[in-house]
Amino acid sequence: MVVGAGGVGLALALVAIAAAGPWADGQRVAERNLAAAREAAHHTGRTPATAPSAPPVLAGLGPGATPRAVPLPTGQGLDNALSPLFxxxxxxxxxxGIVLDAATGQQLYGHDPDTPSAPASTTKIATAVAASQSLGGDYRIATTVVPGAAPGSIVLVGGGDPTLTIRPTPQGADPDATPASLSDLADATARTLKERGWTKVRLSYDTSLYTGPPRLAGVDDENLASVTPLMVDEGRIDPNSVEAAPRAADPANAAAQAFAGLLRERGITVDGDVRPGNAPAGEEARLAEVDSMPLSALVERMLTNSDNDIAEALARQTAISLGQPVSFAGAAQAVSEELGRLGLPLAGTRFNDGSGLDRDDRLTARLLARLLHTAADPAHPQLRPVLSGLPIAGFTGTLSDRFSGATSDAAGLVHAKTGTLTGVNTLAGTVVDADGRLLVFAFMASGTGNAGTAVAALDRLAATVSNCGCR
Known part of the structure; x- marks a missing residue:
């Protein structure tokens, strides 16, 4: 049954990539091309014998599905395969750990699945589900400029979009896949000011949307910028850096200073110092506005890249939606509240943030698996980006360099969110087994001594589910 499984996974990866849509950086196109190249390399002049199982897997989650068309692994079969690995x-x-059937939610295997454990970045699955459920995939985060209370003053108002970039939007770019641009906001602001006959302004910036401390105790600022509703390029000092990188000490001030410079380049004099301030109360007409990518795209990007800044921003947007304080604590409460509304198992869980960087977070393998099963449910189409954003083993994001060597047969078959802190390693996602059945899994390990061997052990668990029919 294992022969040809890699080909099935690559074919499924192609389908999933094509369905997810393009990103601004062309990542989906690149993934599709890479998958096609690897598929060609694996071919031996014939279609793998197990390829026909792919359509039932995908159809099993759609309208009129027949989820039993592909056989389920048995509990005894999975226990025989997985328990020794634990x-x-x-x-x-x-x-x-736990394994569920993606179509029905039936538990097929469990290893203490209700024991709370540190989730690390698999917390982002919970944040993604809560934000998508409460706000919807079309929701966008606005960054605005409004007239100030004093004559000749304007206020740059942060709405909580961490992906706002200083770069201008490329001509012809897809607004559904391209970050909002501070340069574009400066263009629109300067144009409106000139129409009103203003060529000199005083600029302040408003970060009053968020409350509470901007930092998580003990978290390196290269992993997470100070959480503020106004920043550009996630607070990175070098906007071209994409991994953990030095951040501005005050991302909001850095963004406002950059905006002042852009206005000057466009013929608007910015008089005096740029200072924090508050936008006037009421419905003052906006001078200009730019909107983020839709929330569905933000969710995908957060999960694929394990982006901590987007995670904390989406948790706070959830807090705004539910009327909670827009702080770490309020956002954590909002995520938990929204998951409770979905009927998800929250016993023993503790959320302290949206990213999983807090070492005192506690989730269960059961909750992680149920989150993914709910995202696969046709009754919740707004949650589908939670699945399409999962990294693909051997191809994308935080799984691009995993599932090689002894676990390479699972490349393309495992789509999963990773989690890593010192002494904590987790993996939760979906996997296609050797019979073509789509399963959901969550594996969690705490107190690990060596991250490399712990990650390899988690990958073996997921690959084992992939490579057996387990009956």
Missing amino acids: DDPALGAVRT
Whole structure:
């Protein structure tokens, strides 16, 4: 049954990539091309014998589905395959796991799945579900400029979009796949000011949308900028950096200073110092506005790249939607509240942030798996970006360099969110087994001593589910 499974996974990866749509950086196109190249390399002049199982897997989640068309693995089969792997000391002191059928939600395997454990970045799955459910995939985050209270003054108002970039939007770019641009906002602001006969202004900036401390205790600022509703390029000092990189000490001030410079380049004199301030109360007409990519695209980007800044921003947008304080604590409460409304199992869980960087967060493998099963449910189409944003083993995001060597047969078959903190390693996502059945899994390990061996052990668990029919 294992022969040809890699080909099935690559074919499924192609379908999933094509369905997810393009990103501004062309990542989906690049993935599709890479998948096609690898598929060609694996071909031996014939279609793999298991290829016909791919359509039932995908159809099994759609209208009129027949989820039993592809056989389920048995609990005994999965227990025989997975339980010995859970004995691996590389998984540390606390190791939990669960496997569900994606179509029905039936539990097929469990290893202490209700034991709360540190989730690390798999917390982002919960944040993605809560934000998508409460706000909807078409929701966009606005950054605005409004007249100030004093004559000749304007206020740059942060709305919470961490992907706002200083770069101008490329001509012909898809607004559904392109970050909002501070340069475009300066263009529109300067144009409106000149129409009103203003060539000199005083500029302030408003960050009053968020409350509470802007930092998580003990978290390096290269992993997460100060959480503020106004920033450009996620607060990175070098806007071209994409990984963990030095951040501005005050991202909001840095963004406002950059905006002042852009206005000057467009013929508007910015008089005096740029200072924090508050936009006037009421419905003052906006001078200009730019909107973020839709929330569905933000969710995908957050999950694929494990983006901490987007995660904290989406948790706060959820807090705004639910009327909670727009702080770490309020956002955590909002995420938990929204998941409770979905009927998800929250016993033993504790949210302290939206990104999973807080070491005191606690989730269960059952909750992670149920989050993914709910995202696959046709009754919740607004949650589908939670699945399409998962990194693809051997291809994208935080799984691009995993599932090689002994686990390479699972490349393309495993789509999963990773989680890594010192002593904590997790993996949760979907996998196609050797019979073509789509399953949901969550594996969690705490107290691990070596990240490399712990990650390899988690990958073996997911690859084992992929490579067996387990009956």
